[in-house]
Amino acid sequence: MNCKYLKSSLTAIVLVLGVLLGVSTTAWAQQPGKRTITGTVVDETNQPLPGVTIIVEGTTTGTITDFDGNYSIVLTEEAENLQFSYIGYQSQTVPVPQANQLNVQLLADTQEISDVVVVGYGVQRKSDLTGSITSVGTDDFNSGLISSPEQLINGKVSGVQIMQNSGSPTSGSTIRIRGGASLNASNDPLIVLDGVPLESGGISGNSSNFLSLINPNDIENMTILKDAASTAIYGSRASNGVILITTKKGSTTKGIQVNFSTTNSVQTKTQMPDMLSRSQYVDVMTSRGSDEQKALIGDYSTDWYDQIYQAAFGTDNNLSLSTRVAKNTPMRVSLGYYNQDGILKSDNAERLTGSVSVSPSFLDDNLKFNLSAKGAHNNNTFAQTSAIWAASIFNPTLPVYSGTDAFGGYDEAIDNGGNPVNGGVRNPLGLIEQYNSTSKVDRVIGNIDMDYKFSFLPELKFHATAGYDYAKGKGNIYVPAEAAQYYTTGGRDYAYGPQKNTNRLLTTYFNYNKYYDALKSSVEATLGYDYQYWKSTTPLYQELNTAGEVQSTSAATDQRHAMVSYYGRLNYGYDGRFMVTASLRRDGTSRFSDDNRWGTFPSVALAWRMDQESFLMDNPVLSTLKLRLSYGITGQQEGIGNYNYLPVYTYSQEGAEVQYGDQWYYTYRPEAYVSDLKWETTKSWNAGFDFGFMDNRISGTFDFYTRQTEDLLATVPAAAGTNFDKNILTNVGNVDSHGIEITLNASPIQSKNLNWDVSFNMSWQKMEVKNLSLIEGGSTTNTLVGPSIDSYQFQVLSEGYEPYMFYLYHQLYDAETGKPIEGAYADLNNDGQINSSDLYRYHSPAPDFILGFSSSLNYKKWTMNMSFRANIGNYVYNGMAMNTGAWSTVSYNSYQLNNLSTSFLETGFNSRQYLSDYYVENASFLKMDNLTLTYNFGKIWDTCNLNINGMVQNVFTITNYSGVDPEVPNGMDMNFYPRPRTFSLGLGLNF
Numbered sequence: 003m004n005c006k007y008l009k010s011s012l013t014a015i016v017l018v019l020g021v022l023l024g025v026s027t028t029a030w031a032q033q034p035g036k037r038t039i040t041g042t043v044v045d046e047t048n049q050p051l052p053g054v055t056i057i058v059e060g061t062t063t064g065t066i067t068d069f070d071g072n073y074s075i076v077l078t079e080e081a082e083n084l085q086f087s088y089i090g091y092q093s094q095t096v097p098v099p100q101a102n103q104l105n106v107q108l109l110a111d112t113q114e115i116s117d118v119v120v121v122g123y124g125v126q127r128k129s130d131l132t133g134s135i136t137s138v139g140t141d142d143f144n145s146g147l148i149s150s151p152e153q154l155i156n157g158k159v160s161g162v163q164i165m166q167n168s169g170s171p172t173s174g175s176t177i178r179i180r181g182g183a184s185l186n187a188s189n190d191p192l193i194v195l196d197g198v199p200l201e202s203g204g205i206s207g208n209s210s211n212f213l214s215l216i217n218p219n220d221i222e223n224m225t226i227l228k229d230a231a232s233t234a235i236y237g238s239r240a241s242n243g244v245i246l247i248t249t250k251k252g253s254t255t256k257g258i259q260v261n262f263s264t265t266n267s268v269q270t271k272t273q274m275p276d277m278l279s280r281s282q283y284v285d286v287m288t289s290r291g292s293d294e295q296k297a298l299i300g301d302y303s304t305d306w307y308d309q310i311y312q313a314a315f316g317t318d319n320n321l322s323l324s325t326r327v328a329k330n331t332p333m334r335v336s337l338g339y340y341n342q343d344g345i346l347k348s349d350n351a352e353r354l355t356g357s358v359s360v361s362p363s364f365l366d367d368n369l370k371f372n373l374s375a376k377g378a379h380n381n382n383t384f385a386q387t388s389a390i391w392a393a394s395i396f397n398p399t400l401p402v403y404s405g406t407d408a409f410g411g412y413d414e415a416i417d418n419g420g421n422p423v424n425g426g427v428r429n430p431l432g433l434i435e436q437y438n439s440t441s442k443v444d445r446v447i448g449n450i451d452m453d454y455k456f457s458f459l460p461e462l463k464f465h466a467t468a469g470y471d472y473a474k475g476k477g478n479i480y481v482p483a484e485a486a487q488y489y490t491t492g493g494r495d496y497a498y499g500p501q502k503n504t505n506r507l508l509t510t511y512f513n514y515n516k517y518y519d520a521l522k523s524s525v526e527a528t529l530g531y532d533y534q535y536w537k538s539t540t541p542l543y544q545e546l547n548t549a550g551e552v553q554s555t556s557a558a559t560d561q562r563h564a565m566v567s568y569y570g571r572l573n574y575g576y577d578g579r580f581m582v583t584a585s586l587r588r589d590g591t592s593r594f595s596d597d598n599r600w601g602t603f604p605s606v607a608l609a610w611r612m613d614q615e616s617f618l619m620d621n622p623v624l625s626t627l628k629l630r631l632s633y634g635i636t637g638q639q640e641g642i643g644n645y646n647y648l649p650v651y652t653y654s655q656e657g658a659e660v661q662y663g664d665q666w667y668y669t670y671r672p673e674a675y676v677s678d679l680k681w682e683t684t685k686s687w688n689a690g691f692d693f694g695f696m697d698n699r700i701s702g703t704f705d706f707y708t709r710q711t712e713d714l715l716a717t718v719p720a721a722a723g724t725n726f727d728k729n730i731l732t733n734v735g736n737v738d739s740h741g742i743e744i745t746l747n748a749s750p751i752q753s754k755n756l757n758w759d760v761s762f763n764m765s766w767q768k769m770e771v772k773n774l775s776l777i778e779g780g781s782t783t784n785t786l787v788g789p790s791i792d793s794y795q796f797q798v799l800s801e802g803y804e805p806y807m808f809y810l811y812h813q814l815y816d817a818e819t820g821k822p823i824e825g826a827y828a829d830l831n832n833d834g835q836i837n838s839s840d841l842y843r844y845h846s847p848a849p850d851f852i853l854g855f856s857s858s859l860n861y862k863k864w865t866m867n868m869s870f871r872a873n874i875g876n877y878v879y880n881g882m883a884m885n886t887g888a889w890s891t892v893s894y895n896s897y898q899l900n901n902l903s904t905s906f907l908e909t910g911f912n913s914r915q916y917l918s919d920y921y922v923e924n925a926s927f928l929k930m931d932n933l934t935l936t937y938n939f940g941k942i943w944d945t946c947n948l949n950i951n952g953m954v955q956n957v958f959t960i961t962n963y964s965g966v967d968p969e970v971p972n973g974m975d976m977n978f979y980p981r982p983r984t985f986s987l988g989l990g991l992n993f
Contacts, residue, residue: 040074041104042367043067043086048254051088051108052118053127055578059083059095065517066524069125069453070367072460075519120225120246122194122235123465123511123528123571130575132583132607133232133632134688134705136160136745137225142856143218144869145934146953147267147316147986149342149351150214151221151247152177157854157871157931159226160743160763161705162243167971168979171316171342171351172382174204174213176971179228179243180707181739181767181848183684185805186731187715188641191226191243192236196374198449198469198507199239201536202640206501207441207475208380215378215445215473216247217338217355219263219320223248228743229688229707230634234605235571237587238637241684241711249374251359252332253324261322263990265953269314269982271345272956273966274307275882276904280398283901290889298899300399309402309431310393314349314982316342331362345982347434349385353378368455375448382477386437386487391977393430395886395900402431410436414486415898422486423897429486436485441477441499446470449507461516471505483548493548498556501540508533511569524575532567557653563644566590581609585634593639595647598680605634626694626701638682642715646731647679674720674727682715682733690743702746711737716799718774718785735774737805741767757860765852771805784809784841789974794916796879796974800843806973807843808879811836813920822920824911844919847973849926850875867934873969878925880905880965881976888914925968927961946993955984 043054050071057064058081067073075084077098084104087093091108098104118125119137128137136159143154152175156164163178182189193200195216204212225246227233233240253259278286280303287299322336338355359374404413408420412432415423422428449469456462476499483493511530518525542558569587587603612618612627651670659666690705713733720730744764751758774785788797788806798809811827830840851874859866885891887905889912894900909920936951961968965975 036076036078037102038074038076039084039098039102039104040072041106043071043073043088043106043108045091046107046109048107051091052125053130054086054088054108057085057087059085062522063519065519066515068455068460068515069463069513070370070455072367072455074460120223120248121232122227122244122246123509123530123569124513124526126573129611129626129628130573130581130609132581132609132630133227134161134229134630134690134703134707134743135225135227135232136162137223139223140221143221144932145867145951145988146932146955147265147318147342147984148218149340150175151216151218151224152213152245154218154221155224155226157869158761158763158856160703160745160854161228161741161765161767161852162226163765163852165969165971166981169345169981170349170385170387170979171314171344172208172214172349172384173979177245179226179245180709180741180765181769183241183636183709183711183737183739184638184641184682185714185716185737185771185799186641187638187682189242190640191245192233192239193245193247194236195247195447196249196449196469197451197467197509198447198471198505199236199534200471201503201505205443205473205475205503205538206499206540207382207477208443212473214351214353215380215443216376216447217320217336217340217353217357217378219318219322219338220249220336220355220357220376221247222250229607229632229705230636230684230686231583231585231605231607231632231688234603234634234636235569235585235587236636237567237569237603238565238589238591238601238639238681240603240636241638241682249357249359249376250322250324250334250336251372252326252334252361254326254332256326259324259992261320261324261990261992263318263320263988265318265986265988267316267318267342267953267984267986269316269343269345269984271307271311272980272983273959274980275394275886275966276964277394277886277901278398278904278906280304282904282907283398286902286906287892287899291892294896295893295899298397298897300397300401302399302401304396304398304400304402306393306396306398306430310347310389310434311345312343312347314343314345316340316984318342327360328362330364330367331360333361334359344385346385346387346390346979347431348383348437350381350383352381355379365457368457370453372451373449375446377446378444380441380443380445382441382443384439384441386433386439387977387979388428388487389430389433390979392427392433394882394977395891395902396427396430397899398901402429408484409486409489410482410484412436412486415895417897422489423895424490426895426898427900432485433487436487437479437481439477439479441475443473443475445473447472461514463513463515465509465511465513467507467509469505469507469509471503471507473503474500476500480548488547491547491553492551494545494553495548495550496543496545496553498543499540501538503538504536506535522577524573526571526573528569528571530569532565532569534567535562535564537562561644563592565592577614579611579614581611583607583609583632589637591639593642593644593647594680595677598647598678601637601681601683603635603637603683605632607632607634623695624693625696625698626692628692630688630690630692632686632688634686636684636686638684638711638715642679642731646675647677649673649675672726674725674730676725676730676732678733679715679731680713680733682711682713684709684711686710699749699752700747702744704745705743706741707743708740709738711739714774716774735801736772737769738772739767739769741765755862757858759858761854761856763854766850767848768850769804769848771799771801771803774799774801789972789976791881791885791916791976796917797847797972798843803843804846804848806848807846808877808919808922808973809841810844810917810919810922811840812842812844813915813918822909822911822915822918824909824913824915827918841917844922845877847876847878849873863938863940865934865936865938867932867936868930869932870928870930872926872928874926876925876927876968876973877922878963878965878968878970878973878975880921880923880963881974882965882978884914884916884918884921885976888912890914923963923965925961925963925965925973927959927963927968929959929969930957931955933957943993946991949990951988951990953984953986953988955986956981957983 227244412429481494571585694701786795814826853872856869883905887903939948
C-alpha cells in the first residue's frame, strides 16, 4: 500500500513537470516578428542575482532570472526599454540593444534589506516567501567571544530560545524553536550545514557541544524555518524547526582579499550561591551547635569560591583569504584558533579550525561546482565540577592546606583510622587540582555540490550534493591514588574511546523555474531524492585505578541507521500578488519496522501581497503588506534510539556474571522494546502577515500558530510482566501548543552622519498534554519527570496541563511571623491527612513570554551595539537553598561540618523540605547580553582597513530570583556552573 501511494505521488509530480517542460519548449521557440534577448544580472560584486524581475516597459510581458542570474525574454519589434527590478537594489530601465545579449549590473539600495534567503533545497526572494522564515546574516550576528554558532543569533529571532547550558567553555546550548514539539523524543531542531543535515547529539570528549566544532567566523548566514510549510520539505526530522547554516564562499573579483580578526578577553565570575559568611557561620554554630560540633570550628577564614574560580583569559583569531584562482573559479581559505579558559580552574577549550571552498564553473556557467571542506581539532580540559558544590558547603573556618603530605597536602576530613570520611565533602581545591580530564575531538565536514543547467532548456537545472561528516573523540581521566576523592579505589586512570561517528549524504534534485508572461505566472518545481546513512562505534574500554586494577567495564557499541527520502515542491506565483507553495516528502527510516517504516509529510502555503494591488501600490505610507497561511505535517524519530523496535540482548559486564557449578558465565540481558513503534507526527497551522511603512523604515512580522503532536513518543509505565523493563518508550498520547510571534524593525534616524536601527521580537506560547494513556480514553496517572535530588523528582506530566510543571506540596505559613512552618502543608483534597494525594501542579519552568531587543547606533566612524533578552513568567526551583538550608545538613558525620544557605536564617528548618513550593521562585529576568563599541578607522594604508572594538557580554541581569541564575536547564538551580561576565577587545583588518 505504501509503495503504491509513493508511486502515484511521484507520477503526479512527474506529469506536472512534464507539462511545464512542454509548455516551456513551445514558448521558447522563435516566433516570426519577434526576437529573443538573453543575458545575466549581477550585483555590485558581480555575484549573480536570482529572481530579478524583467518587464518590457509599458506592457505586462516579463520574466525572472534563474538561480544563476540568467534570463531570456521574447520581444516584439515595438519593445523599446526593459525594466530590471529587485527588492533591495536600485531599479534600472535599459534600452533594448541591437544585439541579442544584454547583461545588467544592479546596485544595492541602502533603503532596502537584502531579499534573497536560503530555503530547503534552494533560495527564494523574501517577498515570495509563503512560510514563517527568518534569516540572520553577518551584519546582524552577535559580536564578542563566540564559541559556538548558535550564539550568533541568540535573542535575534522570535520563537527561538537559545540557552547556554552552563558557564563552562566546553558546554553546549539548548536550542528550542517554538518550544519543541515532543516530550521524550528530541526537541532539538534539525541543523543543515551547506546542504548537509547534521546528526543530533554529541561525541565522546565533546558530548555537550557538538556544534562548537564549527567555526562561527566561517558562517555567512543562518536561516530559521519555523512553520510546517517551510520545514515539511525536510519531513521526518523537522517537527522542531530547521536551522540552515550557509558558510562563506570565495570572491569573484581579481586579487586577494585578506581578512584578519582577533578578539582577546577576560572572564570573571558573577553571582554565587548565597551561603553563610564566616562570621554568620560561627554565630550560628556557637548558638545552636553541640560541643562536638563547636570543636570542629577552625581559626581560618577561607573564601572557597575564590579558591576554585579564576579570572579566565581567552582568545579567538581568524584569518581568511578570498580570491579568484581562475576566470570562473572563486576560492576561499580560512584558519581559526580559539582558546578559552573557564572561570572554574583547569577548565579549558581549545579549537583549531580550517576551511577551504572552491567554486569552479564551466560551459559558460551552465555547469557549476562547489567543493568545500571544514575541519576542526578540539583539545578540551574538563574541570571537576563537583568542586562547585563542595565550595558552597565546605567549612569556611578551615584552611586550604593541612601542612602535611597526606592527600596531596590538602586539608581533608578524616576518620579515626586516618582515612577520608566516608561520604564526606572533599576539599574543593583538591578536587580541582587532583583531577585531570582531557579529550581530543576531530571533525571533518566535506561536500561537493554540482549544478547543471540544461543548455537546450535554461529553466531546468539538475543539482547534486555528496556530503560526508566524520568525527572522532577520545579522552583520558587521571586522579592520583593519594587524592581523597578516589582514595578508596586507589585513584582513577583510564582512557575512553575513540568513538567514531560518520554521516554520509547523497542529495539529487531537478529544479524548473519559468516565468510565463502570457499567463503573468511564475512556476518553480523541485523533484528530488535523498539518501543518508549514520554510524557510530565505540570500543570496549575499562576503567582502572592507578595500580591498573579494573574498576568497571563499558561495553563496545555499534549504532547505525539510514534514511531514504523522495520529495517534491511546487511554487506558483500569479502577477506578483498571489503565491502558492505545496510540498510532499516521503521518508523511510531503519528505526522502525517494515510496517511503519514510511512516513508521508505534506504541506501547503498561501500568500497574498496586498501591497501589489492597485488600491495600495502607490500608497505613500504603506510599503509592504503580505498575508500568509500555511498547513503542514512533520515527523519525529530522533532521540529514541536505533533499535527500539527490535529484541536486543546486552552482554553482561564484569561483576554481573552468573555462577553455574564452579564456573562463572557472562549472560545476555533482554532489553525492553515495542515492535510496532512508529513516527511521532506534528500537524501545524500558521497564519501571519508581513508589513512595512515609509519605505520599510518600520517593518515587521506577526505569526499565530498551532501544533498538534500525535502518536507521542513517550516513556510510560509498562504493565507488569509485559516487557523487560518497568518503563517503555512507545507511541502514546498527544501534546498541543499554540503561540504568537511578533518582530518589529525600525530605523528611527537615517542621515549622513547618524543612523540608528532597532529591532524587537516577542514570543508567547502555551503547551498542553492532551493524553498520556496507552489506551485512548483510558485513565492515566501523573508521570514524574525531570531532575531529582535524593530520589525526589519535582516535575510532572499530567493530562490537561502544561508539561514539566512543578509537582509539590503547598507550604503553610505562620500567621504572625509569616515564616514557613516546617512540615506543614495544605490538605488539598480534604481527607484529613497529608500524603502524595495532596501534591499539586505549581507553575512551570517555561516562560510565558520571550523577548529580544537590539539596537545599533552609528555616528560617523563610531558604532555602538546593544542586545537584551527577557523571559517573563518562568519559574525556578531553588535546589541549592532547599538542599543546604536546613540544620540537619550542617553535618552528616562526626568529623566534618558543612556550611548553610542563608535561606536557613529565614526559615530555621531542621530538616530539608524537599517538596515544598516555598522554594519555587518567579525567575522572570531582563538580561543585557552584549554591549559593543566599535571605531572604524577606514583606510590606514592604500588598501588596508582597520577597526577596533570593545565588548562586554553578560553585562547585567535584573531579576527577583534569589539564586545563582534565573535561566537554568530544566528549571532546577542545583550546583550550577555560573555564566561569566566577559570583557573583550577586538581588532579587525581587511585588505
